[in-house]
Amino acid sequence: MKDRSSSDAPFLELRGIHKRFGGVRALSGVDLTIEAGKAYHLLGENGCGKSTVIKIMSGAHAPTEGSIFLDGALIPKLTPMAALEAGIETVYQDLSLLPNLTVAENVALGEQLVAGHGRLLRFLDRQRVHDTAAAALSKVGLDPDRALMNSVVGDLPLAIRQRVAIARAIAAEARLVIMDEPTTSLTRHEVETLIEVVNRLLDSNVAVLFVTHKLEECYRIGGDAIVFRDGLSVAQGPIEGFTRGQLAELMTGRAIESVRYRKGAPEPKVLLTATRLGRSGSFRDISFSLHRGEILGITGLSDSGRNELAMALAGHLPIDAGTISLDDRPVSIGSPSEAIDHGIGYVPEDRLSEGLFIEKSILENSVPLILSRIASRFGLIDRGKGREAAHRIAAEMKLNTADIDLPAGALSGGNQQRVLIGRWLSIDPRLLILHGPTVGVDVGSKETIFRAIQDMADRGIGLLIVSDDLPELLQNCDRILVMNAGRIVEDLRATDVDEDRIYQSMLASQSELAE
Amino acid sequence: MTVVQHMNDPLSDSSGKTAPGRRAPRLFSFLQAHPEAVSLLLLVLICASVAAINPAFLQPSSLIDMGRASVVTGLFALGVFTVLASGGIDVSFPAVGAVAMYGISTLVLNVFPDMPMALIILLCVGVGVLLGAVNGVLVHELRAPALIVTIGTLYVFRGVLLVFVGTVWLMELPPQMVAFGQWSLIDITTSSGVTVSLPVYFLSLPLAGVLTWFVLNRTLMGRAIFAVGGKADVADRLGYNLRAVHVFAFAFAGGLAGMAGAIQASANRMANPFDFAGTEIIVIAAVILGGARITGGTGSVLGTVIGVLLVTVVNNVLVLVGIPSTWQRVVVGAFILLAAAFFVLRDRKTNI
Numbered sequence: 001m002k003d004r005s006s007s008d009a010p011f012l013e014l015r016g017i018h019k020r021f022g023g024v025r026a027l028s029g030v031d032l033t034i035e036a037g038k039a040y041h042l043l044g045e046n047g048c049g050k051s052t053v054i055k056i057m058s059g060a061h062a063p064t065e066g067s068i069f070l071d072g073a074l075i076p077k078l079t080p081m082a083a084l085e086a087g088i089e090t091v092y093q094d095l096s097l098l099p100n101l102t103v104a105e106n107v108a109l110g111e112q113l114v115a116g117h118g119r120l121l122r123f124l125d126r127q128r129v130h131d132t133a134a135a136a137l138s139k140v141g142l143d144p145d146r147a148l149m150n151s152v153v154g155d156l157p158l159a160i161r162q163r164v165a166i167a168r169a170i171a172a173e174a175r176l177v178i179m180d181e182p183t184t185s186l187t188r189h190e191v192e193t194l195i196e197v198v199n200r201l202l203d204s205n206v207a208v209l210f211v212t213h214k215l216e217e218c219y220r221i222g223g224d225a226i227v228f229r230d231g232l233s234v235a236q237g238p239i240e241g242f243t244r245g246q247l248a249e250l251m252t253g254r255a256i257e258s259v260r261y262r263k264g265a266p267e268p269k270v271l272l273t274a275t276r277l278g279r280s281g282s283f284r285d286i287s288f289s290l291h292r293g294e295i296l297g298i299t300g301l302s303d304s305g306r307n308e309l310a311m312a313l314a315g316h317l318p319i320d321a322g323t324i325s326l327d328d329r330p331v332s333i334g335s336p337s338e339a340i341d342h343g344i345g346y347v348p349e350d351r352l353s354e355g356l357f358i359e360k361s362i363l364e365n366s367v368p369l370i371l372s373r374i375a376s377r378f379g380l381i382d383r384g385k386g387r388e389a390a391h392r393i394a395a396e397m398k399l400n401t402a403d404i405d406l407p408a409g410a411l412s413g414g415n416q417q418r419v420l421i422g423r424w425l426s427i428d429p430r431l432l433i434l435h436g437p438t439v440g441v442d443v444g445s446k447e448t449i450f451r452a453i454q455d456m457a458d459r460g461i462g463l464l465i466v467s468d469d470l471p472e473l474l475q476n477c478d479r480i481l482v483m484n485a486g487r488i489v490e491d492l493r494a495t496d497v498d499e500d501r502i503y504q505s506m507l508a509s510q511s512e513l514a515e
Numbered sequence: 516m517t518v519v520q521h522m523n524d525p526l527s528d529s530s531g532k533t534a535p536g537r538r539a540p541r542l543f544s545f546l547q548a549h550p551e552a553v554s555l556l557l558l559v560l561i562c563a564s565v566a567a568i569n570p571a572f573l574q575p576s577s578l579i580d581m582g583r584a585s586v587v588t589g590l591f592a593l594g595v596f597t598v599l600a601s602g603g604i605d606v607s608f609p610a611v612g613a614v615a616m617y618g619i620s621t622l623v624l625n626v627f628p629d630m631p632m633a634l635i636i637l638l639c640v641g642v643g644v645l646l647g648a649v650n651g652v653l654v655h656e657l658r659a660p661a662l663i664v665t666i667g668t669l670y671v672f673r674g675v676l677l678v679f680v681g682t683v684w685l686m687e688l689p690p691q692m693v694a695f696g697q698w699s700l701i702d703i704t705t706s707s708g709v710t711v712s713l714p715v716y717f718l719s720l721p722l723a724g725v726l727t728w729f730v731l732n733r734t735l736m737g738r739a740i741f742a743v744g745g746k747a748d749v750a751d752r753l754g755y756n757l758r759a760v761h762v763f764a765f766a767f768a769g770g771l772a773g774m775a776g777a778i779q780a781s782a783n784r785m786a787n788p789f790d791f792a793g794t795e796i797i798v799i800a801a802v803i804l805g806g807a808r809i810t811g812g813t814g815s816v817l818g819t820v821i822g823v824l825l826v827t828v829v830n831n832v833l834v835l836v837g838i839p840s841t842w843q844r845v846v847v848g849a850f851i852l853l854a855a856a857f858f859v860l861r862d863r864k865t866n867i
Binding site: 058060080081090094097098099100101105109110112113114118120121122124126 | 734755
């Protein structure tokens with residue numbers, strides 16, 4: 001393995017990489033160079049193509065166009081096995097551990113697999129599994145005693161699992177370790193340990209590529225920043241050469257365009273009051289209120305509890321503690337249908353799997369909530385009334401087609417989302433919870449969705465937007481609640497803050513919050 | 516280091532909080548790690564009560580009956596367990612066993628009457644491996660649920676056998692097969708003067724058990740089977756060859772089913788092309804009672820054997836204590852519901 005590093009060429013080079021998923025462009029012409037023993041930080045907003053590019057490096061995705069070079073040699077097809085054999089190891093955000101196998105097996109089986117070029121019909125070298133695992137675990141600061149080695153990974157706490165995943169990555173002779181948001185769920189002390197591990201890797205001439213949001217840690221580790229935006233690498237250079245502000249601007253590209261869609265103002269009457277809501281393992285002590293006609297944003301990292309809070313308010317997850325009242329009357333929201341009875345609508349983040357019947361027509365996707373209203377006394381559906389309702393939704397949401405018999409799958413992402421939001425208008429909701437309303441939606445569609453959101457607020461509907469798209473929240477909301485580690489840490493007026501300010505409280509660690 | 520100490524006893528802080536007392540969580544966590552212990556307990560309880568009511572149960576002759584009765588179910592179950600561990604399921608094994616048994620018996624009778632027994636067994640296993648591999652390839656290439664695919668092949672294999680090979684029972688098997696079926700390991704003469712013998716073919720069950728254990732625990736393929744059964748997309752990302760795992764697991768199960776076919780014919784001194792029909796559920800029940808999750812990635816060979824013994828005992832000994840045979844279904848069903856309730860509880864605990 002060692003002889004390959006002797007040439008002068010960089011370890012890994014991507015040139016002109018394009019990647020399309022169906023009609024969606026994820027990467028449009030990325031150039032990227034990784035040299036041995038250097039640290040890299042891949043920065044960018046969600047959906048900018050970061051995860052696609054690391055999947056291409058690890059062979060999980062094949063590029064649609066472009067070339068990959070390893071030690072200067074063109075690799076026509078980089079398979080997962082070829083990437084592993086070349087020493088490219090990835091610690092995915094989900095850690096990619098096998099929950100039913102032991103720690104030792106998780107750490108060391110991959111190395112045996114690679115040593116046998118993926119052939120499985122071989123005896124297991126148990127001594128070597130043990131030795132490899134023990135060595136790798138010590139390198140990440142875990143004590144490789146019997147109890148740990150034989151523990152089933154699914155039973156371990158997250159911080160340990162994280163280090164087990166890194167141990168697996170370095171168990172084989174790694175030359176590039178890619179870490180996808182490795183520190184998101186770690187405490188400060190654990191982050192320090194991780195940085196030590198990384199420095200040791202760099203010293204032994206292994207390249208490390210971080211995909212992260214945490215600029216503070218990037219500056220501490222040093223190396224090159226690579227900034228992605230809309231599927232393109234827009235800047236690369238030593239991270240010390242960029243200020244935080246410059247990086248943020250490069251990532252968002254939005255220093256110029258900051259139209260504020262929010263023109264109206266909330267009504268004086270309070271619509272929703274949440275008091276000390278809690279759900280074990282997700283969020284606690286959540287209190288806030290929402291006025292009629294108000295647009296409230298909720299943001300935070302993906303593990304901050306914001307997703308669970310949204311689902312709990314919509315009856316998709318039970319709460320353990322606290323009370324919710326709507327229009328001054330306490331309500332219980334134990335199930336989605338109860339939520340609907342109270343006039344609470346929920347548009348899920350993943351519209352393909354959770355919301356839309358993709359093969360069914362726009363008509364059928366528009367009416368599921370009002371079936372009882374368009375049904376006759378004997379339970380038969382009055383198709384005429386259904387069509388009427390669907391046409392009204394199509395018009396109100398400004399769909400780009402009037403043909404309500406078209407399957408929903410034929411629509412663009414933005415139009416699909418408008419069908420989903422429009423569906424709720426048919427029940428005259430009091431409160432609408434939008435979960436990531438513009439995820440995977442193109443810029444033009446974003447605007448129509450934003451306008452529809454504003455129209456609804458002007459009609460007196462209370463809106464809750466749960467999103468990590470900060471510009472979207474700043475453009476649309478009256479107030480923004482920031483969640484961190486299961487709690488609301490800030491309640492900000494959207495006109496008084498900027499992205500930087502929100503990022504800071506999203507990313508603040510536990511200890512900083514206590515201060 | 517503090518973190519490591521913390522995890523040495525992971526249950527002290529998680530389940531200690533939810534369960535009252537100290538012994539209960541420890542027992543629960545033991546059962547969580549060894550669900551087959553529940554089945555073992557049931558097995559011991561049943562045997563003890565049957566022995567108390569009817570001591571005849573403990574006589575060697577009835578134990579030998581039990582052993583003989585468990586061979587075919589056991590071979591099938593080891594195969595099903597392997598497939599289940601890889602995250603799939605196989606319900607086509609009765610047809611695979613029947614094709615191997617009837618097809619090879621027909622071949623021997625009509626073409627090679629002098630074929631040595633070892634070769635007959637080998638051919639049966641070979642036919643099983645081949646049909647199993649077909650299952651594996653179909654499951655992998657169609658990316659369809661294994662249940663659907665193997666329901667399909669269950670019908671296709673059996674149908675092809677009946678259409679192209681024959682539908683008549685073969686009542687006169689070649690002498691070497693009959694001899695193999697009667698080849699005795701131990702002969703025991705009971706007080707009533709009847710001779711009961713433990714046949715040599717009984718050894719195929721422990722041998723297959725050891726082989727399965729070895730493959731699953733001492734080869735990379737075995738660990739890959741569990742890896743894929745645990746989380747297929749992750750295993751794929753880590754470089755495990757899913758196609759190889761699928762084909763191997765189903766072919767292995769097919770081979771064991773072929774072996775079961777050879778033994779069934781020899782033991783019964785006849786080959787019936789309709790044989791094994793309806794055994795799929797009881798075999799899967801045995802594997803589940805042995806602690807394997809239907810969702811894959813768990814279970815053990817020992818557990819599977821315990822599950823097979825439990826099912827065999829229930830099917831054979833309840834009669835000894837005067838429980839009508841019609842009640843066997845109720846008992847097996849109740850056990851499975853018990854196991855299901857326990858597994859749900861186990862998963863809920865784990866998810867907290």
